[in-house]
Every structure is written in structure tokens, then in C-alpha cells.
Amino acid sequence: MREAEVRDEIEIAGLVVEGFLDKFRPIFGRGMDRSVWIMEKWVRLEHSIGGVRSLVVEISATGEISGSVGVRIGDSDDDALSRGLWDSLERSLGFLRASWAxxxxxxxxxxxxxxxxxxxxxxxxxxxxxxxMARALLDASEDLARETGKSTVGLHVSGENIPALRLYESYGYEEVSEQRSRLTGYFLGIRNWLYLRKEI
Ligand SMILES: CC(C)(COP(=O)(O)OP(=O)(O)OC[C@H]1O[C@@H](n2cnc3c(N)ncnc32)[C@H](O)[C@@H]1OP(=O)(O)O)[C@@H](O)C(=O)NCCC(=O)NCCS
Known part of the structure; x- marks a missing residue:
């Protein structure tokens, strides 16, 4: 386990696209071949202006990155983040598909x-x-949160994601609120997003 470096951003992007394929396919459609490039730009923006640090699990024998997590602990320039994401989306997908995405x-x-x-x-x-590995990444995320003086850790999970829900529940995360969306329900199969929080 170590903190991610700039050279890891492309691998993190690949892992995220692979792990959330069901979500990304309907979002990017025929622009799916651009999804890793877009995600890499996003991860880079998060690291540079989004107050996010990423942790990775590296397999020592091969150097392959097998797991990753982002932890937002610092100030974020949300307007610049949105503009940066929009630029990548529009350049890759064109205006209409970018608006949809x-x-x-x-x-x-x-x-x-x-x-x-x-x-x-x-x-x-x-x-x-x-x-x-997810347990190890969550442990390290909570350690980072403590080291940086935070008192809670928050996260979102889709109500349909049973493996992730089990993991968070076993760590003592509790539901604080729920967002329902017909749009993501219809197109991504995600009807509700649960916001979970834990005191640390
Ligand atoms: C969710 C995810 C990160 C779990 O990673 P993992 O390394 O396999 O998880 P771990 O081996 O550390 O397992 C930790 C706990 O998670 C839960 N869990 C993991 N996989 C599970 C499954 N298929 N079914 C039910 N519970 C599961 C269990 O509580 C497990 O504890 P246990 O082994 O004592 O039963 C992984 O399945 C994944 O990358 N999914 C796609 C991306 C995603 O959904 N991320 C979560 C976003 S909120």
C-alpha cells in the first residue's frame, strides 16, 4: 500500500473504468474507447486541485496496481474541477454526448x-x-483521515451494490441520507445513492 504518484494515474483510471463498467458504458456510449483517457484527466485534476489523495495497492512481484481509492481531505476548487471535466468530455465526445455524460x-x-x-x-x-484488499484500502483511508485531523469519513454507495454495502456496514458506516434519481435509475440501474458516514 502506498500513496499514488502521477505515473499511477493512468492505471488508476483503467481500474476505475473496469470496476464501474456498468456505469460508464451507458454514460460514454460509442465514446467508450475514450473513457480511460477522460478518467485519467479527472484523477489528475482531483489530485492537483480537488484536495484528493489516492492510495494504491501494488503487487510487488509485477508492479501492477490491483486496487485504489481516492480520499478527499483538502480544499477543492469545484468550479475549476467541473470546467476541467467538461473540457475533457467535450473534446472526446462532442457537445451533445458530453452534456449527457x-x-x-x-x-x-x-x-x-x-x-x-x-x-x-x-x-x-x-x-x-x-x-x-478493499479492507486494506479502507483502513488506510481512515488512517489518512485521522492523520489529517478529520473527525468523520463519508462516502456514497449505490443501494444496489451489495458487496460494497456489506463492506461499509462491517466497518461501522451508517446511512445518513439517500438521494433518489429516476435518471440514473433508468439509465445506470442505480435508483438510490446512499450517503454513509462513520465517526473516527
Ligand atoms: C466492492 C469491492 C471494492 C470489494 O473489494 P474486495 O477487495 O473484493 O473486498 P474484500 O476482499 O476486502 O472484502 C471485504 C468485505 O466486503 C464484502 N464483500 C466483498 N465482496 C463481496 C461479495 N461479492 N458479496 C458480498 N460481500 C462482499 C464482505 O463483507 C467482505 O468481508 P468478508 O470477506 O469478511 O466477508 C470490489 O468488489 C470492487 O472493486 N467492486 C467494483 C467497484 C465498486 O463497486 N466499488 C465500491 C464503490 S462504493
């Missing part, structure tokens, strides 16, 4: 708070699942 990617909505670390895009590659 930006709308779907705007879920779930989250209002950052100074006391809270926000965990996002937790993913383990399919070949390495069920070996405790």
Missing part, C-alpha cells in the same frame, strides 16, 4: 465539509477481489 456523472451530489474525509472510487481489480 456530465449530467449522469453529477450524481451523487456531495457537499464537502472541513471535518470530513470523503472516500470515493474504491475499486479492486476483478482478479484480486475477495482477498481483503
Amino acid at each position: 456530465a449530467t449522469l456523472l453529477s450524481y451523487p451530489r456531495y457537499a464537502a465539509s472541513f471535518q470530513e474525509a470523503y472516500v470515493e472510487r474504491l475499486v479492486v481489480s476483478p482478479a484480486h477481489r475477495n482477498q481483503g
